[in-house]
Amino acid sequence: MKYFQLKEAQLTGLRNDLHMRDPRQKFDEIYVSATGRVNYDERxxxxxxxxxxxxxxxxxxxRLFKDYQADIEARAVYFNDIEQQKQFVYWWLELPTTRECLHEKTTYGARGEIxxxxxxAERAKMYHIFQIKHQNQYYWVINLAVAESLLRRxxxxxxxxxxRSLMYNE
Structure with a gap:
C-alpha cells in the first residue's frame, strides 16, 4: 500500500491569516469548539x-476522513472577522496517533527531528489515516485511497x- 504525508502548501500571499485565540490550547481541553480570528480578504x-x-x-x-476512519474526533474552530461580520468554520481533528508505524529505517536529523x-507497512495497514507525533511535531499520513479521494475533490x-513504506524485515 502507498502512503502519503499530508502537508500544508505554502500559499504565501494567498492564504487568509488564521489565528487561534489561545494557540497553546490542547484538543482535550476544549469540549465542543474553539475560536480564533481571521482577517478576511475575498481575493x-x-x-x-x-x-x-x-x-x-x-x-x-x-467528512471525507470520517468516511474512511469513523473513530476520528473533531472539534469545531470558529474563525471570526469582526469588522466584516464573517465567520468561518474549520475542524480540529484528533487522528489516531501511533509511533508503532515508524520503520527502523526512518532517518533523523542532528536535533532528532525526522x-x-x-x-x-504491516502495522500501518489497519489505518487509512493516522498521525505520528515526534518532538512536538505531527506528521499526518494517509493511504492511497484517501489521497485519491482528496485530489478528486x-x-x-x-x-x-x-x-516510503517497507515490510518489517526490509
Whole structure:
C-alpha cells in the first residue's frame, strides 16, 4: 500500500491569516469548539487544510476522513472577522496517533527531528489515516485511497508527499 504525508502548501500571499485565540490550547481541553480570528480578504483563497498550529481542515475534508476512519474526533474552530461580520468554520481533528508505524529505517536529523519518514507497512495497514507525533511535531499520513479521494475533490491548501513504506524485515 502507498502512503502519503499530508502537508500544508505554502500559499504565501494567498492564504487568509488564521489565528487561534489561545494557540497553546490542547484538543482535550476544549469540549465542543474553539475560536480564533481571521482577517478576511475575498481575493485570497480559503484553503481546506491549514497548519496554524493546530492543523485545521474544512468541513469537506472532515467528512471525507470520517468516511474512511469513523473513530476520528473533531472539534469545531470558529474563525471570526469582526469588522466584516464573517465567520468561518474549520475542524480540529484528533487522528489516531501511533509511533508503532515508524520503520527502523526512518532517518533523523542532528536535533532528532525526522528527516525521512519511513512507514512499517504491516502495522500501518489497519489505518487509512493516522498521525505520528515526534518532538512536538505531527506528521499526518494517509493511504492511497484517501489521497485519491482528496485530489478528486479539488481541495486546496495541502500537498501530498509520498512516504516510503517497507515490510518489517526490509
Amino acid at each position: 485570497k483563497l480559503n484553503p481546506d487544510f491549514v497548519s496554524i498550529p493546530p492543523i485545521v481542515v474544512s468541513d469537506t475534508i472532515k 528527516t525521512e519518514l519511513v512507514i512499517q 479539488g481541495l486546496s491548501g495541502f500537498i501530498l508527499e509520498e512516504v
